[in-house]
Amino acid sequence: xxxxxxxxxxxxxxxxxxxxxxxxxxxxxxxxxxxxxxxxxxxxxxxxxxxxxxxxxxxxxxxxxxxxxxxxxxxxxxxxxxxxxxxxxxxxxxxxxxxxxxxxxxxxxxxxxx
Amino acid sequence: xxxxxxxxxxxxxxxxxxxxxxxxxxxxxxxxxxxxxxxxxxxxxxxxxxxxxxxxxxxxxxxxxxxxxxxxxxxxxxxxxxxxxxxxxxxxxxxxxxxxxxxxxxxxxxxxxxxx
Numbered sequence: 001x002x003x004x005x006x007x008x009x010x011x012x013x014x015x016x017x018x019x020x021x022x023x024x025x026x027x028x029x030x031x032x033x034x035x036x037x038x039x040x041x042x043x044x045x046x047x048x049x050x051x052x053x054x055x056x057x058x059x060x061x062x063x064x065x066x067x068x069x070x071x072x073x074x075x076x077x078x079x080x081x082x083x084x085x086x087x088x089x090x091x092x093x094x095x096x097x098x099x100x101x102x103x104x105x106x107x108x109x110x111x112x113x114x
Numbered sequence: 115x116x117x118x119x120x121x122x123x124x125x126x127x128x129x130x131x132x133x134x135x136x137x138x139x140x141x142x143x144x145x146x147x148x149x150x151x152x153x154x155x156x157x158x159x160x161x162x163x164x165x166x167x168x169x170x171x172x173x174x175x176x177x178x179x180x181x182x183x184x185x186x187x188x189x190x191x192x193x194x195x196x197x198x199x200x201x202x203x204x205x206x207x208x209x210x211x212x213x214x215x216x217x218x219x220x221x222x223x224x225x226x227x228x229x230x
Contacts, residue, residue, distance in 0.1 A: 043221035099170035104156035
């Protein structure tokens with residue numbers, strides 16, 4: 001079946017380094033992708049999104065890259081801080097039969113070492 | 115502007131009991147989504163509702179699970195005759211519209227259901 005998945009389940013970086021979290025998706029018809037951050041015991045928090053007519057989008061300290069050719073999505077966090085430690089999920093918007101829903105990957109746990 | 119609210123935050127039920135999870139969307143949002151998250155897993159879509167209508171329930175188990183979003187009041191996810199496998203975190207999200215530029219889903223803090 002179609003799914004969104006992640007290459008690495010865990011990532012450990014030093015404070016101040018840049019972090020790159022990757023995601024592979026399989027539904028070539030998906031037109032909208034989102035990265036969420038989930039801290040322990042909390043709900044997912046929107047970080048940044050990108051539509052399929054773009055290949056790059058930047059926010060504050062974060063950049064999302066979309067490569068439709070290989071169906072790959074990545075999240076780059078600049079100057080990673082301890083507060084960035086969390087699980088990061090990519091999600092794709094799947095539109096079927098008049099309904100729209102998000103399909104989530106399993107997540108990458110980011111640990112930032114001081 | 116209050117965010118998405120869910121209650122209770124933690125719920126413990128014995129096998130065979132009923133669990134009722136409540137979700138109040140953000141003010142002005144009329145689209146509600148329920149997701150289930152098992153430990154160390156991503157969120158799995160369960161159901162998408164608008165006021166008084168179920169739009170997509172393709173992720174709902176065929177038995178024991180039901181959802182509603184009445185004209186007045188919160189959205190309710192109901193699990194009858196709970197089993198241990200129902201233990202999970204249940205998240206609700208709301209959006210202003212069902213698609214397009216205002217589609218962004220905002221998530222609540224979740225209800226953690228434990229079945230003993």
